[in-house]
Amino acid sequence: MRILLIEDDMVLGAAVRDQVAADGHSVDWMQRLDAAGDAMAGAGFDLVLLDLMLPDGRGIVFLRRLRARGDVTPVIILTALDQISDRIEGLNAGADDYLVKPFDLAELSARIGSVARRYAGNPNPIVTHGPLEIDLAARSIHRDGRPVTLTAREWALFEAFLSRPGQLLSRAQLEDKLYAFGAEVESNTIEVHVSRLRKKLGTGVIVTERGLGYRLGRG
Amino acid sequence: MRILLIEDDMVLGAAVRDQVAADGHSVDWMQRLDAAGDAMAGAGFDLVLLDLMLPDGRGIVFLRRLRARGDVTPVIILTALDQISDRIEGLNAGADDYLVKPFDLAELSARIGSVARRYAGNPNPIVTHGPLEIDLAARSIHRDGRPVTLTAREWALFEAFLSRPGQLLSRAQLEDKLYAFGAEVESNTIEVHVSRLRKKLGTGVIVTERGLGYRLGRG
DNA sequence: CCTGTCCTGACAGCGGGCTGACGCCATGCA
């Protein structure tokens, strides 16, 4: 897998590079955003590891611009910012995952593997689930042949179910997926999003386990 | 989830136990390290809440010994020691998280959920018990290949039996596992839930020991 | 047979879950 590492801290960058390389991936390490932008425009990477605090600009802007260009390359954010608002901002900007420094290198490997598996894409892997056809890479869904459009949150939620088919997911687990680790949600946000998802995808897709959580229904 | 609480303070221990039980986990509470060691050697717990200051030894030694044995059960340390050096020592000994007394019970819940989720990763181990296939992480059961759905209380009860295969469990023990202390049940609730479980899982799963309690039958 | 224990169908209360509605905020457009 081709990985682009954008990190200005030399010590941490080297450690990450070595770890990722040891996992068998090829790594391009850049210390500046402008160089990274050029690299992204050229060869296609399979994954981007992005530091948010860089000398020549905020990584979040970089990420947002990337997504605005239609680039769907998976991005994992590495940062010392541990404010909830920052995490939300990161995910809203289109990040796929989030690691707060200091993080364990083994955890980094695990996250990379997870993201890689999710996107392990021969051209367009299409998952069919009952009347639904899901193209994970393109983030598109068709229901009975008709296209369905999901919002960012809805997609994140649905993806959580797809990644663990048949497994029961508690509200807390889902909140972790949507808000990147322990953000406090004071209301029934998950319920509302589930409700909205059901309205778009059909009622049988997500099944409620009263008192426990939700799980993906049989297609 | 099966949780082992090691805490010698009766007031705090009771509070923690009630909170954890209210979150839907089954709790074993021990006041001494030697007893806890025996318990760990037997049934597998999903998580350990460990006080560092105990009458019969230092919790840190216990933890280190645990890891030396190759036991990877997640451990959260509860302690009044708030020196940085203590934290580092605890984490180096193999703890997964650290809570300094006095801590908020809600925070405890959040940490437990977080640690549990971190370890809830695939591949899910499947336990077979006669005609039953049990996926603890996914909270799913199949009987003769057909899925069986349990309610929250039914799960908690069944889990209590699974965690102690073959061991006799009195009604009082089961009530302790299912309900927070103080919320005493005055009727034959346990009997009713056993009955409902048997109807879903089959009659041979839970065996009655007249006058004593119940135990898990041979598969 | 008697007695104590256990099983299970029935039922009501309530608390968790669903969803329509609303307001805030960010974004896009003129």
Added chain:
DNA sequence: TGCATGGCGTCAGCCCGCTGTCAGGACAGG
């Protein structure tokens, strides 16, 4: 800058199924 739009979190009220309770019957032991 003002207006329109759409996403998202929050709230309230309704609904439904879980769950504790009870009662009557079954069963084991003596």
